[in-house]
Amino acid sequence: MLIRNKFKSVRYSIPDMRKSSFLKSSVVAAAMCSAVAAMAGDAKYIFYFIGDGMGAGHAMATESYMRDIRKADMPLMLTFPVTGLVSTYSASSPVTDSAAAGTALSTGSKTRNSMLGMAADTTEVYSIARALKQDGYGIGIVTNVAPDDATPGAFYAHVPERHMYYEIGCQAAASGYEFIAGSNWRGLRGKDGKPTDLPERFASAGYVTVRGTAGLDTVTSGKIVMLCTDSIASDLGYTIDRKDPQATTLVDMTRACLAQMQRVSPDKFFMMVEGGNIDWAGHANDAATIIKEVAHFNDALALAYEFYEKHPDETLIVVTADHETGGMGLGTTFTGYNMRLDLIDHQKKSKDIFNQEIEAMIKSRRIYTFDDIKEKLTEDFGMYTAIPVNEEQDGKLREAFNQTFVDRNSGKRTVTYYKSYSPFVMETFRILGDHYGIGFTTGEHTGCFVPLYAVGVGAQSFTGFYDNTQVPVKILNQAER
Ligand SMILES: [Zn+2]
Structure with a gap:
């Protein structure tokens, strides 16, 4: 009974976000989950990996493929000492979209499908990246799809509609985050087809834009936007389709982000890394592509894990998904x-x-x-x-x-x-x-819970079953603030 009541209170208490601060939602969400006490915040280095659409089926199929066929180690995330299960429903539907789910995972606030960085009543809510930046953390946001897509967008944007790419781009430029990586900005042209002022906005905010890994060495100061070498590609392409070994990958972008963090904010930093193509392959019901995409996401995670092994008492790695895609069985x-x-x-x-x-x-x-x-x-x-x-x-x-x-x-x-x-x-x-x-049961998302995997300082607070709005609260509780 107690458990059911607790779940009910989570389900129906959409936080009152009128004060529009992360703190407010933190307090509400923390009160919802008094069973998980906040630990002392020692996590100086926080890695938040989000496999878009990466449900239990996606993870287990990859494990099965690695073990049975490749005779290789199991995906790293499955070896982490702590696992949790996370509910994903949005304020408007039992089946969330990436905007509402991204908002929950970044701000701790439920919202309606298609809304980004806003509570259901359209009040702006702020991401843990912004809160951590105020606490002196360096911030890096990485994705292998567009950087104005829903998941990365949830860490800097506040828009009522996830396709407002120009606005999302402007808010990214104003974020002050030290590193942003993805395929291409879709707000470079307005609805009339004419070029927008987005490049000037990034330049005047102190960002250097590089394409691929080639330009990285030339950047010795300032903030970085890293895009792919193909200026019209909507994403970095699937791992299964990669012919050019030089093509920029999620692993390259994660490595570049980590290097930038160590350069500009070596004392503490936060990185969000999204495997966005896992979701696309899920929408396509394409099992082989999903498995190879999850395996590649795992390779990006290995970079964070290497770092963790050098700084085990100061690093927290959290891996989860925003929702499940495809009903993969x-x-x-x-x-x-x-x-x-x-x-x-x-x-x-x-x-x-x-x-x-x-x-x-x-x-x-x-x-x-x-x-x-x-x-x-x-x-x-x-x-x-x-x-x-x-x-x-x-x-x-x-x-x-x-x-x-x-x-x-x-x-x-x-x-x-x-x-x-x-x-x-x-x-x-x-x-x-x-x-x-x-x-597969669908070409869209499902309302299933998703697994969460954690290792490092404060990882134990991620055990159990809880709502996606609590994930950023738990992360923030582990931060050095
Ligand atoms: Zn998604």
């Missing part, structure tokens, strides 16, 4: 009590790249036969060779091929938050998922 009716994750290594590209290629083929003048496409399926995924497509699956593929190629998109397209897929692409990945032994 391990085990399908097709595989029964089994999975075949060895088969994912035959997948040479993400569903999104495959989708682009299929779209280009549909639009081209060439008439494709099913045999042409079959060859492509073998080449790209090992289908019909390593993956034995049975008669029923072959029939479904041919039917989807006819809808997509012969009758020119006569079948219903599947539209998710980011992409639109033809029946042929959907059928190909349904069959791949069946063989891998991984299924």
Whole structure:
């Protein structure tokens, strides 16, 4: 009864944010969770890793792949001594979006889906990054998607609508944070298509913008914005699609951020690192891409862990997700009590790249036969060779091929938050998922709780089941303030 009441009070008490300060929400949230007493704050170095959309299925599939197929160590986060479970619902829905979830994880305040850095009543609420900056921490924000996307945006922006990219960019420029990294700012052009003053805003605020790792050495002072080398890319690309070993990755950006923190604020700093592509691959229901993305996120985490090993009494690492994406489940009716994750290594590209290629083929003048496409399926995924497509699956593929190629998109397209897929692409990945032994319930987010993993000073306060609004409160309680 007691537990249920406690949960109820969390669920229905959206903090009164009229005073619009983090302190206020901290007090409310801390009162909600009196069972977790605040420990003395000794964490001088705080790493907050957010795997966007990284639920239990994403983590366990990666563990299973590492153990069974790669014969490698399990993902680092799963070795951390403390784990927790975090509820993710927003003020407007049991299924949160990244804006409301990012706001909860950064400010400790529930808000409505699509709102960023504002409570449900549109009062501005402030992130722990801002609070820690006031306490003298150096601040770094890193993502492998756009730096004005919801998760990074929640650490500097206050907007009623997450797509207000120009405003988010302006607020990032005004944040004073020492390092911000991501693909590209989307507010560089206004709605009229004309260039905005965003570059001038960053420059006059003392930021040097570099593209890729090449320009980093030349920056010896000031704050850094690190973007990718491709000036129009919406993200850094999926790990599974990486052909150029020189291409900038989440690991490169995390390393650059850590170097900047040690240079400008060696006594104490806070870094938020987002694996944003895990969510995108989740929306796509693309198991192989998810697993390789989580593994790459884990490589970025390894940099923080190396640092922790040198400063174990002063470092806190917290890894969690803003929500689960895809309803990713391990085990399908097709595989029964089994999975075949060895088969994912035959997948040479993400569903999104495959989708682009299929779209280009549909639009081209060439008439494709099913045999042409079959060859492509073998080449790209090992289908019909390593993956034995049975008669029923072959029939479904041919039917989807006819809808997509012969009758020119006569079948219903599947539209998710980011992409639109033809029946042929959907059928190909349904069959791949069946063989891998991984299924999905949705092309969007789910309302499931997400795991949290912690190591270092104050990590013990992260054990148990609690709401996402309490995560930043717990982190702040461990900080040296
Ligand atoms: Zn998200």
